[in-house]
Amino acid sequence: MGAGKRKSIPWLMLVLWVGVLALASPFAAKLGDVQHDRVTDYLPASADSTRAAELQEQLPGGESTELVVVYHRDGGLTAADRATARTQIARVAGAHALTGTPRAVPSADGATLMYPLATNEPGTDETKRDALVDDVRRTARGEGALTVEVGGTGALATDAGKVYESLGGPLLYTTVAVVALLLILIYRSPVLWLVPLVVAGVADFLSMAVAYGLHQAFGTSVSGQSSGIMTILVFGAGTDYALLLVSRYREELRRVERPLDAMLAALRGCGPAVLASSGTVAAGLLCLLAADLNSSRGMGPLGTAGVLCALAAMLTLLPAVLVLLGRRVFWPLVPAHGSTPAQRRSLFSAMGASAGRRPRTVLTAGAVLLGALALGALNLPGALRQQDAFVDRPDSVSAMATLAEAFPRQSAQPIDVLTPADRAGATLAAVRATHGVADARTGRTGAGWTEIEVTADAPPQSAAETATVRALRERLPGSYVGGPSAQQLDLADTDARDRLVVVPIVLASVLLILIALLRSLVAPLMLVAAVVAVWGAALGLGGLVFGPVLGFEGTDPGLGLLSFVFLVALGVDYGIFLMHRMREESVRGAEPVAAALTALRTTGGVIASAGLVLAATFAVLTNMGLVQLVELGFVIAVGVLLDTFLVRTYLVTSASVALGRRVWWPGPLARAPQPGPQTGDRARQPV
Secondary structure: OOOHHHHHHHHHHHHHHHHHHHHHHHHHHHHHHHEEOOOOOOOOOOOOHHHHHHHHOOOOOOOOEEEEEEEEEOOOHHHHHHHHHHHHHHHHHHHOOEEEOOOEOOOOOEEEEEEEEEOOOOOOOOOHHHHHHHHHHHHOOOOOOOEEEEEEHHHHHHHHHHHHHHHHHHHHHHHHHHHHHHHHHHHHHOOHHHHHHHHHHHHHHHHHHHHHHHHHHHHHOOOOOHHHHHHHHHHHHHHHHHHHHHHHHHHHHHHOOHHHHHHHHHHHHHHHHHHHHHHHHHHHHHHHHHOHHHHHHHHHHHHHHHHHHHHHHHHHHHHHHHHOOOOOHHOOOOOOOOOOOOOOOOOHHHHHHHHHOHHHHHOOOOOOOOOHHHHHHHHOOEOOOOOOOEOOOHHHHHHHHHHHHHOOOOOOOOEEEEEEHHHHHHHHHHHHOOOOEEEEEEEEEOEEEEEEEEEEOOOOOHHHHHHHHHHHHHOOOOEEOOOOHHHHHHHHHHHHHHHHHHHHHHHHHHHHOOOOOOOOHHHHHHHHHHHHHHHHHHHHHHHHHOOOOOOOOOOOOEEEEEEEHHHHHHHHHHHHHHHHHHHHHHOOOOOOHHHHHHHHHHHHHHHHHHHHHHHHHHHHHHHHOOOOHHHHHHHHHHHHHHHHHHHHHHHHHHHHHHHHHHOOOOOOOHHHOOOHHHHHHHHHHHO
16 A cells, blocks of 8 residues: 555544444434333343233323322321322322322321322323322422322332433533543643543444444333443443553554554554453343343443444544644653653562562462452342432332331232233132232223232332232232332342353353463463452452441342443453463563563553543442442442452462463463574563
8 A cells, every 4th residue: 555545544534434423423312212211121021020011001091100199297197287188189180190089098106198199191101200200299298397208119210210310411421521530640641631532422422323223123222221331331441442552552653653654553463452352341241132131131232332332433533533643642741753761660560570479479369368358248238129229318218118117017019910801800819818918909901901909918028028929920820910029029030040141151252252362271261260259359349338338228139240241341351451462472482471571561551541440430330329320330340440450460460470381271372482583682672
């Protein structure tokens, strides 16, 4: 290719990306239209509760929105309080098409009065549901010592939806701000930090269009959680790839005169590692397609889309922009051609030296530390209940707490049974005869199915109510048992099943990619064992923090699986960066110890920077209002930091030193080199 044509490559790439963004723009703008946070978007695909929710949408009026208005006064409600309640509920009934006539249910001590309400008015429209809940809250208000709270599944869904709304703009702005700050500190340049940040923004925009396309083509569910994590992956993983590329590009600029030639050399040097690392993350995330949980299965393709869009942008658009800007983009630390970087003893040189002197001691101490931290997982709180899912208690959760205290022997949440219409009478009799059922009555009928609303004689999501749900399922073959408590039960059962299925697939796929890249069996097994140990230690730290420090009452059932997939897939990234450079040095003829220490010295800073950025992006989730997001963000962020500053720098390096050439077994590098030019002076030249 001629020099003139080579010079035009960056401009052509820039024009190509402008065209891609122009084509993607209409589709990216539509992603919000297909994003839903309905119950069925998170439930197991094959569970009873999912089928019950789907059948309820087909009944006359569509999906039912259930609310509970709770009036309470310490010391007992007055006659005026009851009159206020009747007046307000009558206004609600006059403004909305309620199912049946609202009836008051007083508590035994006379201090609480609840009005269960149900309506098909919003159907599956989340905007209409939120408007209904807000209107009921405006209408039903207390004065003085009289408190009025609006709870029920509809109110809980509205309050959760408000949190998921924060996963759009606020999450994006916070992520950008965090990444920008870290890049400024890493590059110490007034210009350079902006380039990868803008490119990551372009990749995020493209990923939104791809996510919309996946939904339209394959029906991939798009929720607030999955789209938010897709954004985090784009900025976190994309910035990691940018850090590695820019570091190698700076190195080549000192050796090569023309920026374009230096960039091509940088791409040849680090491109395979970046491709392998992104492929590992994508493969790990796609394993979530084997999950039965809708939210997990939808997160796999969206996360993969985010990673691959970040990869495409960082390997094409970023190099083009950097080449067009030339060396001056690094100002004030411009890498001049022919110069050598200042020789100073870096932190990673010191860490490598300590690992190299006593590798077995370092390896043993690190393994013991990770094992001790993993024991903290035994202290993880139990399954997260619906009322404990919020960091700050909203009105709907306060209402549930008030009801639990006022009606300790009765559930304030219905259990929904969907039964064939021609068996409704027999099913109703069987339900009423089931131990743990306080009341049952038929509801709507349509499309060949009848709805039966069941009230348990135990608090919501208690062991007794869970036993009632299981008993109903055993006694009612051919019927479906749903409702909030049944949904939580199915979530826990399905998460346990998904862990048994997805975890082995993730491990196998990641291991195969590493074997293909490193052409070894020992090194991939070492890296996989390391990231699994990191996952256990991160969960253990969560057990020491969630309950004792943060006061969380439960752990999301999906925490184990999602944190495992992300930590294994993302953690192996850094292992690839390190081991790929170690293999390069070994191919050039360096001895095992020298190869390991050189790899750590040359990639340690990049890995540390990348780890900080990735941990910080996931740490943004800890500022969200849902406990499940806080827990997920904490475990992944802590795991990435452990992986970056303990496992990669000390344990993998010390294990590589201890194993020597055996780390590349059974490949050709495991054998001692024959005397030749590759082991001469060239091996001693600086890289």
